[in-house]
Amino acid sequence: MKVYIMGSDQRIVRCARVSFAKDEEVDKERDTRLIRYLFQHKHASPFEHVIIAFEADKGLWLEILKNLPSPAVQVYYSKGYIWLNLRNYINAMELFPSEVKKALEEKLPATTAIIFGQEPQAYSTDHAYVKDKIETSSGWLGLVDSLELGTDMDYYTFVVECPLFVARQWHRHRFGSYNEVSRRYVSYEPDFYTPGYLRKQAKSNKQASIEEPVEEPWNSLFLKKINWYVQDLQDLYKAMTEKEVAKELARGILPQFMKTRFYWTVPRVALDNFITLRTHEGAQKEIREFAEAIKDLVGYRETDKKLRL
Structure with a gap:
């Protein structure tokens, strides 16, 4: 299964720090603390700027839709791919294949560590x-x-x-x-x-x-x-x-x-x-x-x- 991720740990930080007009700053230690704060206090909108797409048939998509915990969780299907953002993944992560989690761990190591209750060992930035x-x-x-x-x-x-x-x-x-x-x-x-x-x-x-x-x-x-x-x-x-x-x-x-x-x-x-x-x-x-x-x-x-x- 191919999984595609748009975004990075820093992308989440940039979209949060734009509120303070400080989205061009980079400080990995402070950034990691901010991601933890956003996750713990449910400031979820910055997570929407990370996008996930993975190969799947329409049957899997319909099965996921049937089991969503809330109609507020949005998952889309188009031409052989299931699409969602990180906020929606967090709210229904148990419904998605393990390959998605693995891809997120590689692309957003700090964020996924925090989501799964671990201590971040790495941090990904935008180019x-x-x-x-x-x-x-x-x-x-x-x-x-x-x-x-x-x-x-x-x-x-x-x-x-x-x-x-x-x-x-x-x-x-x-x-x-x-x-x-x-x-x-x-x-x-x-x-x-x-x-x-x-x-x-x-x-x-x-x-x-x-x-x-x-x-x-x-x-x-x-x-x-x-x-x-x-x-x-x-x-x-x-x-x-x-x-x-x-x-x-x-x-x-x-x-x-x-x-x-x-x-x-x-x-x-x-x-x-x-x-x-x-x-x-x-x-x-x-x-x-x-x-x-x-x-x-x-x-x-x-x-x-x-x-x-």
């Missing part, structure tokens, strides 16, 4: 923070990893830095796993996106813009005011946190132009749906640029053009 990176007008996107076996459930992990309003549009695509910077935990001065010019509202589409700037002097005047307000709110945020106002409250005054960063692990079926919807001419320019960047990095499969809702 790089990102494999490929593309800049857009409002941020950047990096491909972290992929597991491609030619199925609808092939998986990809991206790290994205973008304005809040782009992230909130992105998170409407629910078939995937997200971990994001939290300003409850960080108080460093945030970065902001300011467009090069202010686009006009489209008359034929209530939610879209057109590639035409607002007339002068209004375009320049509004951009100046945006920069003033952003700076004022940034100064107010800094003053509030310096006077010990809780960060979870102080963050409320920061505008939607503030940038955030998040990890996104997503199956191919959902990724192609994202590309279809967000490269459409009616999509907002900023998120459309990210969708085009994803298309450049991993391509776009058009084998199934049926609308997926």
